[in-house]
Amino acid sequence: MSSTPLRVGVVGVGPMGSDHAQRLATRTAGVRLVAVADPDVPRAEALAERLDEHPAGRSAGRSARRSTERPTVRVVADALELVASPDVDAVVLASPGVVHEEQVLACLEHGKPVLCEKPLTMDEASSLRIVEAEAALGRRLVTVGFMRRFDPEYAQVEAALRSGAHGRLLLLHNTHRNRSVPNADFRSEMIVRDSLVHEVDASRFLFGEEITEVTVLSPTPTSHAGLGVVDPQVAIFRMSGGGLVTNEVFVNSQVGYEVRFEAVTERGSLTAGLVATGVLTTHATGGGGTWGGVVPDDYRTRFARAYDVEVQAWADAVRAGRPIGPSGWDGYAATAVSTAGMASLATGRPVPVVLAERPALHGAGN
Structure with a gap:
């Protein structure tokens, strides 16, 4: 060096x-x-x-x-x-x-x-x-x-999956929530392009495979979303090896910035991001009790270490x-999946992801 x-x-x-x-x-x-x-x-x-x-x-x-x-x-x-x-x-x-x-x-x-x-x-x-x-x-x-590939928890889970000790990765459940987004000029497609894109890359990273199909579903939107904005959204990815990924993206949750996931394997599961910052606590109230930790307001706090x-x-x-x-290939693949996701958002139907031939420069891994 x-x-x-x-x-x-x-x-x-x-x-x-x-x-x-x-x-x-x-x-x-x-x-x-x-x-x-x-x-x-x-x-x-x-x-x-x-x-x-x-x-x-x-x-x-x-x-x-x-x-x-x-x-x-x-x-x-x-x-x-x-x-x-x-x-x-x-x-x-x-x-x-x-x-x-x-x-x-x-x-x-x-x-x-x-x-x-x-x-x-x-x-x-x-x-x-x-x-x-x-x-x-x-x-x-x-x-x-x-x-996220550099976040200690994501990296730890990826290494555990690559070790083979847990068997094959079968299912991945991603949750991605923001406190709020500006309503002015914000569109439903931006949830797919700017937020879900992180789940796209994280899924490719943890599976070590490409995404072959995307389906984006639209539940009843929150009253906190802007006029005509579909929020939250649920996206389903089908991986090239047959695995499935579920993604909840909710950008007006009113709580804070929450990103977590559970990887379900043949021999157990691995969960990350349950408590992003602070200490998990319990607190007695007049009506019983509460538990919780600190939910950061901002992505730069949640992923500061990453x-x-x-x-x-x-x-x-x-x-x-x-x-x-x-790599640039990873950026291209994520954009291709996001493009298919925006098409699925408009119809609610599965949309295939078709990628160009991968250059030798970028090898075969994700």
Whole structure:
């Protein structure tokens, strides 16, 4: 592994991009955050200033200013300018999905590893173009930010399943709930594309197989959903090996951010995510008793450890010159399944998932 720090640029400084920028600047080893890009330049400048004032940033900032006479974190408006910058070795994309294709392809053109937050792109055709461009390049440079693969509980269950001690995985039951989502401009399809997509990748990861069919069912919607929004939704995946996955996605649960699953095998079951944070407690009340734990409000709290492990593992892999984590193919497959899911949402009927031929560059595993 190279001893030289990896110089990283972050594209997009919304909640996820800002979180990644802080992570890279303050608690990712072997990395130096050198630039952020966002059309909202004042917001990007405010983020850069906050990072420069952080104790870790101040230390790096003094050294940087002695040699460059500029802030530690450079701010640009144009994402493509950041990607092309000679002082950026690798890129984290946390920009809107509609611009991912152009930005990921630019990373490939410049030979720069990229960690792209989901979705890889907004449709399977554009995701496939990225897969094909990467295959033509002959190098794996794209990693997609399905952070659940790096969550300690998900990783523990996946390792247990691969050990064979539990026999075959037969059923997987996923639950994914948010406290609420903004009602303005929110559509039912976004539950499939932006939320269920995590269950898509988690199911492929735990089964080690592709999804061949999707059915999305629509129960009576909650009164907290926006007009015309179908929430919650229940999705059923059929895996290539015959296994089944049930998924509940409920984005206006009014409780908090809950993600858990139960994997049912030939010799028992494995359950993860029952208590995301805090300690499970009991509490006596006048009418009997209650039990429970702390339910986080935000995905960045529930998966904080997963994000830290993911970014550190990606940075280490880039410095070592080897690929790691969900690939461009995984991003394409997830987009294809989501597209089929949106079609099923409209009809309530099963929709097959048909994937292109998998390039040799991406091997045979998930």
